[in-house]
Amino acid sequence: MKRFFKSSYFAIVIAFIYVPILVMIAFSFNSGETTASWVDFSFDWYLKFFNNSPFIKSIVTSLFVAVVSTVISVIIGTMAAIGLSRTKKVTQRSWFGVANLPLINADVVTAVSLMIVFLMAGLKFGILTLILAHVSFNVPYVLITVMPRLRKIDKSLIEASYDLGAKNTQVLFKVILPILKPAIITATAIAFAMSFDDFIISYFTGGDQTNVSSFIYTAKKIKPYIFAFGTILVLVIVLAIIGWNAVTMTKQHRLEVQEKIKNGSYKNSKVQRLTRELNKLETNLKTQSEITRTWRISLWCRYYFLRLKIWIASTQQYDKRISRLEWKQYKLRSEISKEKRYYSRLSKAEKKMQSLSNQLSSTKVDVKKAARLSIQIEKLDLKIEFLRDEIEWIEHRDEVAEKKAAKITKEIMTYQQDLKAEVNPSKKTLAWYAKKIKELEDWKIEVEEGKNHYRLRMVVEQLKELKQRNASYILELNEKLKLLEAAVFTRKSMTWKIDKQLKRANSADKAAFLTEKRANYLEMTTAKYEQLILNKQNYIEKVKAHIEEVREKLFPSNPDTVSHSKGFLARSWKVILVAFIGTSAFAGLTVAYVMNNIYDLVVANWGEYIDPALIGEFEKVNNVKINYQEYDSNETLYNKLYTFNYDVMVPSDYMVQKMAEEGRLLKLDYSKLNVSGKVNGKNLNPTPVETDQTSERKEIESSLLDVMYQSKVVETEFNEEIVSTNENVKGSILEYALPYFWGDLVIVVNPTLENIKFLEDNGVELDPETKQIDNNSLSWDILWKAANANKRVALNSDPKNIFAAAAQVEFQKVNLDSKEEIDQVAGKVKDLVQAKSVSLNGDDLINKVALGFFDFAMMYNGDASFANAVYNGDAEIDEDDDAVFGINNRANDNKFVSFIYGRPNAETNGRKEGTNVFSDNVVISADTRNVELSYKFLNFLFENSTKLTDYAGITSPFVESMEEMVSEEGTYQNYENLYKPITVQTDAGYDPTDKKLAFQYHGRVDDYLIDRYNSIVAGKR
Known part of the structure; x- marks a missing residue:
């Protein structure tokens, strides 16, 4: 195994690097939406990539920022390196260390520091702050790349330039920069690469600018159009490398031509080959004969086989074995020479000892000199003793060798006598005696010569044999080939x-x-x-x-007639061409960036919840430009408000409360909204006839609007100045927000036999008809029990969700209203989060569940529905599952197995547990730049609610869209109860007016909860 890894180490490293890239390239041509399975070869994702305007805009932004920041960084870094090279070494080291601090510092620290500096400077976050941030971390990379090359410049070269009358600018552009060109090119490549794929610093300082790394990071699900982008990027890099190598090979070929012209070997092989062909033709003409080939297949097989053997022998490499033997020979010779020198070294040491003893006896007054001589005599005495011991050992070794050689000689004679005494010995007996006598004779030679001398002689012989063996073998094969050629190729008239x-x-x-x-x-x-x-x-x-x-x-034959001066174009055409191409490319990039950043509306979303194709459609219909931004959480979206103002946002319910209370949102004018359709059975924008909203609410047992009515907004001084446009929704988040998506939190179980048995052992009942969990028997505590049983538990990493699960077990409510309650459940959260079998997941939770890499999961119902649909397309039913349920598990003739899921409703401490019902809502910023267009965008989203819910997988608040998704042709026809949140299931037993169902904003209490959660996660191993 060790030998295998030693010989395959490089291949393993290459595979580790490139196999993921090859997998990405392969799945970019997969028509399916996940990497769970291969569906069909298709270019659809490449078309979707080019039609994805937000993604294309992020790529243009990344290129523009990378180019501008690279140019600025290279200029600053190169000039800084040249300036530092003129200072004293102490000053140079000090400033060089300071300049390298950003390389050592953590990116997140640098990002936050830059954000604070830009805030204090009053800069508007956008393209300027993004470029400045990129320049700040690119300059050190340029500096550490250029500085080593600069130190290698011979100072005498610069001094000679000044002596010849060159000015500072001429020395810089004619001497220093040409020498630094390779380092500058390398620094440019590094700076561009670092800038193009930077995420952390861009995330904190970009404002409304989203580069490609930020776009991919904030994607809710990694879709194959990102694979298509990666494949195109790999192709561009490969083509760039091939082009660069082609240029390098061309230059190298020119140098080789010059060298061959010098030594007269240019195209010699071609001339010789043509001359041989000419000689053959002349010989044929002179002798009036031709060479004919034999028709015997056996001769041809022997001929080509012999040529193959010659080729293999000629390509055989003995360099490694020869170098090993030469090194062994060198060591043996050194050891033998060392032993021979012992006698001469002893003689010299004894003479020097005599000389020092005479000097010491004659030294009577100088005490220091006497002490020094005494020390030298002591050291020399130790050396003489060592040499005498070595010589005595060598002489003793020779005596022992003589005795041993005599003993071996007697043994040889004994075997020879025994052989003569044998009567009619067999071939096997003769061979045994011959082998034994040969071994003893070799041993005798080794003993007589000395081990090192013998080994040296054997190594020399092996080395000589190895050097001649291959040449003799090839010569022998060539002789055979000549004889065979005479039979294969014959000359006839x-x-x-x-x-x-x-x-x-x-x-x-x-x-x-x-x-x-x-x-x-x-x-x-x-x-x-x-x-x-x-x-x-x-x-x-x-x-x-x-x-x-x-x-x-x-190499002109008459150099005097050759003009060495070139015209301007002949001298500068390369520079002019590169400058023209670079300027044109940058001008085109700048135009593309400007065109993409002249927008009429800025939309921010806390996830990939809007289909980019719909944004492109809205832009086309209204002839406007949309700047669409995505973030990974509500908190990140909120933090961005400190650096930039958006027009339209899609936050969750509790974040709407927070923004409204801070005066960041505009109160909605329902007369401008086309939402007369019913949301979960309610008319959100009633006509004058429908005035009794309260009586209508009593007729509906539970709905999304009930939850949103619960989410009250504190009437601050800012809010009191605004008159509500709809008295029916006054005091709730509906004053500021319209429902966009909604759902609840569910527990999903991988339907394996072990997991089903685990549920039954813990008192969780399964309905034999629906094959799902009886919610009245399910408690959130099942997650803790699963973690203790080393089950793979996958959690949604939102801190409020995890604390809500613990709060349901302890207090049977979703919201924790005080720091004391948070501290009380923090220990339980710690036990769950820090368990080894528990994983905290962001958007990758969907893929993990869809691929079946879990036992228990806590996730949103919409994500669970999407994962279930993917899972059903790839995992066939196990016949043993039918035996567990005792029924035919193929519901609706579906041949695939579904997840087991449930919403805890068990009674604990005399009270019912529940689940979090959330809503994502569309809001308009109080500082919006285009109010009318914002309302148009909201109406456009509502008109395309079915497309949105189909794209994101999250439940739509519109009844028509919900019903279409669970219809016979809908995506979630087999998962209606999972796709629809609990509040629309009238048999669930929930109180629609219970405020425990929705998250409420609690200001500092929520901040304290997040801090406790982060400290718990930091302790996870």
């Missing part, structure tokens, strides 16, 4: 066929005819060969003329 017929001619007329035919054929063949020879000669002359032309061009 050009008219051998006619001559053969002529010998068999049985009449004078036929003989005369064949003779005339022979003469005509010979004349025609001779003319053909003369033409071939002439063509070959002309071609050889043409090749030689080309060689002379190249030689004259590179």
